Amino acid sequence: MTERRHDRAFVRTFFTSPTAVEGEADSAKMLRRASQLRGMQAPDVWVPDNEDATAPSMRDEGAENIIEVVAEAGADFPGEIHPRMVWHRDSPATRYQGFQHMLQIADPERGAIEHIDGFVIPEVGDIDDWKKADEFFTIVETEYGLEEGSLAMSVIIESGQAELAMGKLREEMGKPTNNLERLFLLVDGEVDYTKDMRAFTPTGELPSWPELRHNTSRGASAAGCIAVDGPYDDIRNVEGYHERMTENQAKGMLGIWSLTPGQVVEANTSPLPPKTGSWLLDVDGEQVELESVDGVELYDGDRLSLTQTDDGYELRVGGDTRLLDEDELREELHDLTSYVPSMDDIVDSMEEFEAAKEAGRGAIAMEQAATLRIGGTELSIAKDRMWDEATYQAAMTPISLFQDVYENRPDQHDELNERYGANVVERAIEVGL
């Protein structure tokens, strides 16, 4: 069975901080500030970044800063801590520098390693390059009497060869001459990947690389690792960040890089089911969320209109108008609408299905009803969905994620209780176990 070998089965957020900033009185200022994050602002995985976020000339000082800040604040940090070292598939000198920094940081006398869960290795190449890094982890562990394989290794996928290497993990992990079972996160690094693939776009915007993200998610699934998307650098664009995360979730990539505490909040929240359910209306190919007012779901845009006539209804979408009787209209609206269930809805449905299964029934229909108002015209519709074992199992993914968060992030309990209400939270952490 594809085993998960780490404390966290899900990681929503991967937050990097520069380890040493030049020209500041305290070069560790950014690290110190990040180490104090709590609750929704604190990431699942915090990455003191001694690679790209830190100037090359500051990286030795950065390694020292990691030791100092983690020794001091690591015990109380609510997420895991995985510093990023320097590494490059094409540079032995860079690899040796990364090894030296790991040896330095992992020295138990310095007091940091007991709070460190693993290291992040960027710019890996093919699988034999991953093994070189793994070997340095093993040496560090044996040098300091740590258990072999106890330090997690996460990698940044930022080359075509690393993308291909993910297809080989399953056959390489568990071989007697490596400890690749230590692999934890597979993180896409689209900026350097774009460079490695020699791709470009007219405006300089990054390509969206859907195939890479699929392959990373698949590699994680096959090897018991966790897939994480790279940085989204249009920091002010919260909507765009959420769209990217929704896309990723449909690929099984549930984690994402965060560059600011604000992005951490968004990314910690995005994979959690919403507090309240909502109805979507397909308006000429675009999903529009309806506004819920006094139990009625309102659409008040201009692109779709509905008017009652003497002998039925007139439905206009874009430039096309159709005359429908009530049954036809109901069927049409049935097809055009969909429902986004709340946490409460999901837990309800799961409990209902569990009870039905207990009673010997393998499939039950769940109904979702609503009154829609489009323009001034109202109509009630109801949508059935069959739930069977497979539906139930698939619905379990966001719930399992929630349970993983709840177990590992007590610092977020208050915010979760506030979001969902204590009753829903209580049922959600029990359902499906």
Place this chain on the structure above:
Amino acid sequence: MTERRHDRAFVRTFFTSPTAVEGEADSAKMLRRASQLRGMQAPDVWVPDNEDATAPSMRDEGAENIIEVVAEAGADFPGEIHPRMVWHRDSPATRYQGFQHMLQIADPERGAIEHIDGFVIPEVGDIDDWKKADEFFTIVETEYGLEEGSLAMSVIIESGQAELAMGKLREEMGKPTNNLERLFLLVDGEVDYTKDMRAFTPTGELPSWPELRHNTSRGASAAGCIAVDGPYDDIRNVEGYHERMTENQAKGMLGIWSLTPGQVVEANTSPLPPKTGSWLLDVDGEQVELESVDGVELYDGDRLSLTQTDDGYELRVGGDTRLLDEDELREELHDLTSYVPSMDDIVDSMEEFEAAKEAGRGAIAMEQAATLRIGGTELSIAKDRMWDEATYQAAMTPISLFQDVYENRPDQHDELNERYGANVVERAIEVGL
């Protein structure tokens, strides 16, 4: 050469039936009913489903029902019969149960195996897991004196590791210690795949997994197997089912799961060329089929309008209006239209190309002319397409599929003759051979 080792080179339909339904006087009722399907309602591959469609507690009874119904009705069933067994990459107990059911069903004394073409193995893992299943097939065959490799093995791809395994088939098939040449169908199972990949969407709808479908089609192409898409569970949505199949055909995935006889009819028909050709008009990015009335192709929607003015034409698409002279308009309409050839058209073109090749010409132009009427304005256009050997070869795929159907499914001859007319059918089964 990548050999096809099975009777069917194409499979359009994969239809599952529960093997044992609780609470019915006759628990084999669904099986019995399915075994009587004929013509377009009968699938190319019928799958008595002793896995997900049947409750776990009913599966021993299900195995018995398969034996009984197939022994009785199998000889007359027009498609192939491939029962689905239980299996799981993570559960030795499930694998052993699947093996026992196979041993039981394949016993020649019971009279079913002579009508059974193979078994379907769900939830396979990496390639070594596929070999475990293959080994059980081999044991079953030798136990009962069947030829080694004579039972086809089809698998359901519903995990990242199985998706990766498809990349290795070509190097694993033909090794002396396995009989993987028995592989027949590679079937995507998107519900459990979504669970394995830990993916989700806001509404609970399945992700569309384009990369998985590509990889399955490619795996089939490389290993001489046949790619089949998973179930489309929005059963009332016939249009959606057809859109999915059209998408799949562009990926080389010509088969699809069917959950009802109604879906079987749609899926048996979808990859066959249409009876009559039709013109498509690109209206603001959407392909609209024109209505053919007395030899004129009509567009009567609101989004695109065309009016003749004193000095030319005014073409309005969405909100944008352009003034064009007749030549410009003709060129514009040339770009906006495309033609969907009928079976008759395809056979015509192929015969014409064959004659030209015989006469020593390597490429010829095929013309397609039409009179369009948009609003009240009419204009005639003609489209040329160059046919060379490659065009001819590519056009052969739907014809080869038709020929495979015609040869293997005499029970569909009446419906095919009715659809196309006997003359077209006769030419279609001869062309290109």
Place this chain on the structure above:
Amino acid sequence: MTERRHDRAFVRTFFTSPTAVEGEADSAKMLRRASQLRGMQAPDVWVPDNEDATAPSMRDEGAENIIEVVAEAGADFPGEIHPRMVWHRDSPATRYQGFQHMLQIADPERGAIEHIDGFVIPEVGDIDDWKKADEFFTIVETEYGLEEGSLAMSVIIESGQAELAMGKLREEMGKPTNNLERLFLLVDGEVDYTKDMRAFTPTGELPSWPELRHNTSRGASAAGCIAVDGPYDDIRNVEGYHERMTENQAKGMLGIWSLTPGQVVEANTSPLPPKTGSWLLDVDGEQVELESVDGVELYDGDRLSLTQTDDGYELRVGGDTRLLDEDELREELHDLTSYVPSMDDIVDSMEEFEAAKEAGRGAIAMEQAATLRIGGTELSIAKDRMWDEATYQAAMTPISLFQDVYENRPDQHDELNERYGANVVERAIEVGL
């Protein structure tokens, strides 16, 4: 390090010519004409095509024509010359014919081989089939005293198995029993690939195969090769050809097949940065290029309108109208616009970043300002973009391509100087070195 082992690091154009045309006084007419192409009309790689472009009965004559024309005109041809031989993974006879033609063409006594850079092998299968071709290259080289590995081998990817083989190049190249380091171009051949995958579309149009193109680009990146897309046979459709190339560039596939000198010009030009920058406006999902008039960027379509009202602005997109104050409007337009930088802009930004780096700064903001006029309403906006080392490196790709072109194609210097001006060219060939 993934080494590039050939003179060209980038190939924009792959232009095929029939080697022998029947019924012409001079069967080598097309070859002769192509050999005279110069400047933007001359491809980076010229492919005398003794396979699909030439009738089977003419291929022996074709091989002779290649020798004659290349011996005569090869010394002066400005691009590389890579004739395409016959080959098929499923036909030993075809492979042997290809080998014989190579032996014939490569004979130094005939005077052609000194101008030939390599051969193109179509219809390859799995990696062992590639090795068969490689072995023939090695034999040809040793037979004639050429250096082992000196003839480049390019392949056409037109089967699922060849697509899979690209995932193995990295582990196969460099093995002692082959010379696969000779691999140069990985060229997609979508027509035959479609046939091999048994795919089709209703209109007979080719599927767009995004996953294949990704995998080819990735294979090239991992193995130090160059990815080239297949023929675009809608020759009159220049806009479509450019859209395809823009899509390919976002995948890292910077080369494309050209079927006519006109397509060569388009494809040689497409990956080069534009002479002048331009602003794009997102109009209801479509990117519209604004017209620049006297320093103002104009939008004069109908789908988006902007009018000033007493208390702000009214912005209408499609059917939806919104009232915004000036700040909201500026933010909205900020999000809807993007800037396509010119060669001059890119060089400027790179030089500016280099100076900043020299001065010890790791990241700087680059500003792009514009005055927009939509309808009669004007508004000024400014967009900042942070440049750090990674942005700089990524911006380098089109510049490196330009430098590679400039170094290897002196025959294009005049056209490049005319396009950009000598000053910009001079700076572009120096920046980043």
